[in-house]
Amino acid sequence: xxxxxxxxxRVGDEHFELDGRPVRLLSGALHYFRxxxxxxxxxxxxxxxxxxxxxxxxxxxxxxxxxxGTYHDVEALGRFLDAAARAGLWAIVRPGPYICAEWxxxxxxxxxxGPLGVRARTCDPEYLRLVDRWFEALMxxxxxxxxxxxxxxxxxxxxxEYGSYGSDATYLRHVTDVLRDLGVEVPLFTSDGPEDHMxxxxxxxxxxxxxxxxxxxxxxxxxxxxxxxxxxxMCMEYWCGWFSHWGGKEAARAPEDAAATxxxxxxxxxxxxxxMAHGGTNFxxxxxxxxxxxxxxxxxxxxVTSYDYDAPIDEQGRPTAKFWAFREVLAAxxxxxxxxxxxxxxxxxxxxxxxxxxWAPLDDVLDALGGPETxxxxxxxxxxxxxxxxxxxxxxxxxxxxxxxxxxxxxxRDRAVVYVDGERxxxxxxxxxxxxxxxxxxxxxxxxxxxxxxxxxxxxxGEPKGITQGVLHERQYLHGVRARGLRLDAFDAGLGGLALRxxxxxxxxxxxxxxxxxxxxxxxxxPGWTRGFVWVNGVNLGRYWSAGPQHALYVPGPVLREGDNExxxxxxxxxxxxxxVLLS
Ligand code: GLA
Numbered sequence: 001x002x003x004x005x006x007x008x009x010r011v012g013d014e015h016f017e018l019d020g021r022p023v024r025l026l027s028g029a030l031h032y033f034r035x036x037x038x039x040x041x042x043x044x045x046x047x048x049x050x051x052x053x054x055x056x057x058x059x060x061x062x063x064x065x066x067x068x069g070t071y072h073d074v075e076a077l078g079r080f081l082d083a084a085a086r087a088g089l090w091a092i093v094r095p096g097p098y099i100c101a102e103w104x105x106x107x108x109x110x111x112x113x114g115p116l117g118v119r120a121r122t123c124d125p126e127y128l129r130l131v132d133r134w135f136e137a138l139m140x141x142x143x144x145x146x147x148x149x150x151x152x153x154x155x156x157x158x159x160x161e162y163g164s165y166g167s168d169a170t171y172l173r174h175v176t177d178v179l180r181d182l183g184v185e186v187p188l189f190t191s192d193g194p195e196d197h198m199x200x201x202x203x204x205x206x207x208x209x210x211x212x213x214x215x216x217x218x219x220x221x222x223x224x225x226x227x228x229x230x231x232x233x234m235c236m237e238y239w240c241g242w243f244s245h246w247g248g249k250e251a252a253r254a255p256e257d258a259a260a261t262x263x264x265x266x267x268x269x270x271x272x273x274x275x276m277a278h279g280g281t282n283f284x285x286x287x288x289x290x291x292x293x294x295x296x297x298x299x300x301x302x303x304v305t306s307y308d309y310d311a312p313i314d315e316q317g318r319p320t321a322k323f324w325a326f327r328e329v330l331a332a333x334x335x336x337x338x339x340x341x342x343x344x345x346x347x348x349x350x351x352x353x354x355x356x357x358x359w360a361p362l363d364d365v366l367d368a369l370g371g372p373e374t375x376x377x378x379x380x381x382x383x384x385x386x387x388x389x390x391x392x393x394x395x396x397x398x399x400x401x402x403x404x405x406x407x408x409x410x411x412x413r414d415r416a417v418v419y420v421d422g423e424r425x426x427x428x429x430x431x432x433x434x435x436x437x438x439x440x441x442x443x444x445x446x447x448x449x450x451x452x453x454x455x456x457x458x459x460x461x462g463e464p465k466g467i468t469q470g471v472l473h474e475r476q477y478l479h480g481v482r483a484r485g486l487r488l489d490a491f492d493a494g495l496g497g498l499a500l501r502x503x504x505x506x507x508x509x510x511x512x513x514x515x516x517x518x519x520x521x522x523x524x525x526x527p528g529w530t531r532g533f534v535w536v537n538g539v540n541l542g543r544y545w546s547a548g549p550q551h552a553l554y555v556p557g558p559v560l561r562e563g564d565n566e567x568x569x570x571x572x573x574x575x576x577x578x579x580x581v582l583l584s
Contacts, residue, residue: 027054028277032080036556044087045342051330078141094157105454113462114383163202191236194220214239233270241310259325279309284540285389288456296458305542349518356512359503382465387485400441411469523552528576
C-alpha cells in the first residue's frame with residue numbers, strides 16, 4: 001500500500017473503495033497527544049507490524065485552543081498525519097468538536113462550557129460560532145493531507161457518539177456542513193453505540209453511520225443494518241481493553257477474549273478501528289472523569305494518568321500478549337507477510353533515586369505563578385478564574401464573635417484541603433463536604449480546591465469546577481471571598497522568581513535533581529507521597545495519587561537525559577517523610 005499517490009476513497013454500497021477496488025479498513029486508535037512526538041514513528045511502526053493499514057486519532061480542541069482565538073501547535077496534527085503516511089498507514093481523523101476519549105471535558109474548552117453550560121453541543125449560535133472558528137483554524141491540517149491530494153486521510157468523523165448525549169439534528173447537520181464548507185472532501189461518518197436511541201440521535205442523513213462496541217459484533221451490526229440498510233459495516237471503536245479510575249481497579253481484558261471479538265468483527269465482513277491500539281499517557285493533568293451510575297450522574301470517577309487501556313501495544317510501546325493474538329487474527333487479512341516489529345526503544349539502564357531537598361510553600365507558589373486575586377461576594381468557579389487544570393485557593397472570613405458551627409461546602413468540585421486560621425482542618429470532597437470540627441468565629445478559612453478532571457461523558461459533560469455554590473457556616477453563606485487560581489500550564493515557563501528553601505511540609509513544591517546513566521524509557525515512583533503533579537525537566541508527567549491503582553508514572557525516554565535531570569513535585573496533601581522519588 002502506498003499513501004503518497006493520490007487516490008479516490010469512497011463509501012460504496014457494500015465496501016469502502018479505493019480507486020474502485022473494495023478495501024477493508026484495519027485501523028487502530030492512537031492519539032498523537034498522548035504519545036511523545038519523538039516516539040510517534042515507533043508506535044506507528046508497531047501498528048503496521050500488528051497488521052493494521054490505518055491509524056485513527058481524535059483532536060482535542062481544549063489542548064489546541066487554550067484561550068479564545070489563541071492556538072497552540074495546531075500543526076501537531078499535520079505532523080502526525082505525515083508520520084502516518086511515512087509509516088504507510090491511512091488515517092481517520094475525528095476532530096469532534098467533542099471527543100469524549102477520557103480527556104478533560106471531552107475536549108471542550110473550559111472557556112466554552114463555562115459560559116455556555118448545556119448550550120454546548122447544540123445549535124446555540126454562540127457555540128456554533130466558536131466551533132466554526134476552531135474548525136477554520138484546524139481543518140487546513142486535514143484538508144491538505146486528504147488521500148486524493150496524495151495524503152493519508154481517508155475519512156473524517158462528525159462529532160462523537162452524539163446519540164449518547166443529545167438529539168439536536170440541526171447541530172449535527174451544522175457540523176457536517178462546516179466540515180464540507182472548509183474543504184473536507186473525503187467521506188464523513190458518525191459513530192454511535194449500537195442502540196436505536198443512540199443511532200437515531202447521532203446519525204446524519206446521507207452520512208455513513210458506524211457503531212462502537214466491545215463484544216457481540218453480530219448483534220451490533222444487525223442493529224446498524226436496521227438503521228442503514230446499505231454501505232460498508234464498520235466498528236469505529238472496538239474496545240479491546242478499558243480505562244481505569246483513581247481509587248478503582250486496574251482495567252484488564254483477556255487477550256484470547258479480545259482476539260475472539262476481533263475475529264468475529266472481521267468474519268462479519270466489517271472494517272474495524274481497534275480502540276485503543278496504543279493508549280499512551282494522559283500527561284499534564286489532561287485526564288477526564290466519569291460520573292457513576294446508569295445515567296452517568298453519580299459519584300465522580302477521575303481517570304488515572306496512564307491511558308494504557310490494556311491495549312495490544314502497552315503504555316511504553318511494547319507488544320503484549322494481546323498484540324501477538326491480534327497479529328495472528330489480522331495476518332489472515334493482510335495482502336502479504338506482515339512487517340517486522342521496529343527496534344524496541346531504549347530503556348533506562350540503571351535505577352536512580354533523588355531526594356528533593358528544596359521547597360516552597362503553596363502560598364509562595366501561588367504568588368510566583370498564580371493568577372490575579374479576585375474579591376467577590378459568592379465564590380467564583382474555576383471557569384470564572386480561567387483555570388482549566390489546576391487548583392484555586394479560596395479565602396473566607398467567618399464573622400464573629402460567634403460560637404462554633406459546622407462548616408460545609410455546597411457544590412464542591414472536586415476536593416478541598418481546608419485550613420482554619422492557618423491550621424490544617426481536614427479534606428473535603430463533593431460527597432463528604434462537612435468539616436469534622438466545628439468552626440467558631442471570627443476565623444479565616446482557606447480552601448485549596450483541586451479539579452480532578454472534568455467529566456468527559458454523559459449529561460454532566462461541561463459541569464464547572466471549584467466551589468460552584470458556596471460555603472456555609474451553619475446555614476449562613478459566607479460571602480466576600482478572595483480567590484486565586486493556579487493553572488498547571490503556568491509551570492510551562494519554569495518556576496519564575498520562586499524562592500526555594502529547605503523542605504518543610506506537608507504540602508508545597510519540592511524540587512531536586514536525579515542523576516541518570518543510560519537514558520531511556522523509565523517509570524517514576526513517589527513512595528509515601530499523597531497526591532499532586534510531577535515534572536521531569538519541565539515536562540508535566542501527570543497526576544500521581546496514592547489512591548492507586550496506578551503507582552508509577554511513565555517517563556518517555558526522550559524526556560530524560562544523561563546526567564542531571566530536574567524533578568519538581570507539587571504535593572497537594574501530604575509529602576513523603578524522605579521526600580524521595582525513584583526512577584527505574
Ligand atoms: C466512547 C467514546 C470514546 C471513549 C470510549 C471509552 O466510545 O466515543 O471516546 O471514551 O467510549 O474508552
